[in-house]
Amino acid sequence: MLSTDTPAARLAAVREKLGRAARAAGRAPEAIELIAISKTHAAEEILPLIEAGQTSFGENRVQEAQGKWRDLKAAHPAVRLHLVGQLQSNKADDAVLLFDAIHSLDRPSLADALAKAIAKADRHPVLFVQVNIGEEAQKGGCAIADLPGLLAHCRGIDLAVAGLMCVPPADTEAAPYFALLAKLARDHGLDQLSMGMSGDYETATMLGATCVRVGTALFGARP
């Protein structure tokens, strides 16, 4: 019998809940990409998920991801790697070479650096603009008021933005923030939404997430 506390069993449980939330909202479960957030977890913990069929993974630090994923990605070419943490402009080249999606574009100077890195590498990661949806002083992401200007800047330099990403304030009901992010995306004609983590990925799915970022529910608590 399958133990319920293996990585593969946790993956199956998350997929099941995600599917149920999608169907409840009249959406196809395949329309939502489950990103396994593997930050702080070692390759030995990641491998069982790859072997269970998981292909999308997320990290929040360029350097940590480089160390961990160079070999893993070479051995498992179907893996798609997402950067979900803040990015310094001087790491844009490294990020564009390693990641298939970047969820933390939040300022014009970073847009410029990414555009340059993309042209140089001829690699085109899917880009999300991170919005500071709860207007929290310490949080990453562009202010809601600055979003139109940032998107216009990206259009001006021919940098394709696929969607919006947010991390709502901790310990509050996330639904209103997800709904606001979905509205902002609609207003700007963007169709991808990166929202929802271990505690609220079902809510995010019902409110239109096209990718959810789940760490703890798959890997257990981080050290």
Ligand SMILES: *Cc1c(COP(=O)(O)O)cnc(C)c1O
């Ligand atoms: C760590 C992290 C996650 C995953 O959070 P869990 O609560 O462990 O699922 C999702 N998104 C971002 C941006 C993160 O940094």
